[in-house]
Amino acid sequence: MLDGFPYFVNGLGGAGIRTFGAPVAGSQVRYNGDYGALLIEADDAQMRFQFINRSGTLIDNFTLEHAAEPTQTPTPQATVVLQPLADAFVDASAPTTNYGTEALLEIDGSPQKIAYLRFDLSGLTGATLRSAQLRMRVADSNDAQSTSTQEIRLTNGADWDEASIVFDGRPALAKTSLGVFSGDAQGEWISASLSVALQSFFGEWATLTLDSTGSDGLDVSSREGSDPPQLVLAYDHPPAISTPTPTATSTPTVTPTSTHPPEATPANVYLPKVNR
Ligand SMILES: [Ca+2]
Numbered sequence: 248m249l250d251g252f253p254y255f256v257n258g259l260g261g262a263g264i265r266t267f268g269a270p271v272a273g274s275q276v277r278y279n280g281d282y283g284a285l286l287i288e289a290d291d292a293q294m295r296f297q298f299i300n301r302s303g304t305l306i307d308n309f310t311l312e313h314a315a316e317p318t319q320t321p322t323p324q325a326t327v328v329l330q331p332l333a334d335a336f337v338d339a340s341a342p343t344t345n346y347g348t349e350a351l352l353e354i355d356g357s358p359q360k361i362a363y364l365r366f367d368l369s370g371l372t373g374a375t376l377r378s379a380q381l382r383m384r385v386a387d388s389n390d391a392q393s394t395s396t397q398e399i400r401l402t403n404g405a406d407w408d409e410a411s412i413v414f415d416g417r418p419a420l421a422k423t424s425l426g427v428f429s430g431d432a433q434g435e436w437i438s439a440s441l442s443v444a445l446q447s448f449f450g451e452w453a454t455l456t457l458d459s460t461g462s463d464g465l466d467v468s469s470r471e472g473s474d475p476p477q478l479v480l481a482y483d484h485p486p487a488i489s490t491p492t493p494t495a496t497s498t499p500t501v502t503p504t505s506t507h508p509p510e511a512t513p514a515n516v517y518l519p520k521v522n523r
């Protein structure tokens with residue numbers, strides 16, 4: 248062992264075995280009883296050195312342990328509840344009428360009624376979304392509940408205006424569904440789990456749309472109503488501390504140097520006795 252580094256000098260693979268000279272300072276083990284070889288096995292956790300002679304006897308071994316992983320600061324988690332910046336529905340049976348200030352959002356398949364809800368996700372740049380839920384309160388009015396399924400889709404947040412959006416010229420719906428509402432009851436809060444694909448809009452505005460192919464319409468409170476919709480997001484902040492690099496001493500060092508000239512038959516083996 249020299250300056251904290253283990254050195255292995257293995258000369259027992261050549262011609263005749265020589266006698267020892269004076270041990271080098273720091274030497275721990277030496278062996279010249281037979282020929283042999285150094286077996287090195289390594290995995291993520293350690294590197295193990297074993298000198299084994301021709302008869303299979305383990306003469307000495309040494310193990311380098313991987314330095315312990317630095318403790319990482321737990322990623323802080325947070326939950327935010329967002330209400331829509333804007334919401335409106337459009338109605339195929341009144342294709343030029345704007346419903347941006349109504350107290351209700353109506354979703355139906357016949358006639359087709361589609362709701363648009365804009366959320367501001369600009370404060371979530373760099374965060375990692377863990378879960379997302381859209382919560383809405385079914386209206387108390389007659390037949391507000393629905394036995395149909397409503398698809399929740401994600402689209403660009405900026406290309407419509409609450410005060411002017413109408414069925415004709417409405418923004419196109421995304422093909423992929425983020426989640427669904429189904430089986431709701433009049434006057435109750437309903438909740439739908441959304442795909443974390445919503446994260447793709449972190450840092451900007453996002454629009455959630457609700458549409459249905461069923462014929463039992465759903466009426467929920469809009470942001471102008473008594474119980475505005477809620478988007479509940481659980482997310483991780485970016486890690487505050489990066490992982491430190493391992494120290495230099497964690498690197499295994501094996502230096503097969505020999506004090507003997509090349510033409511001489513090597514004979515001395517110095518094997519550390521650490522961690523036996
Ligand atoms: Ca509105």
Ligand SMILES: [Ca+2]
Pocket residue numbers: 390391392393394463464465466
């Ligand atoms: Ca209904």
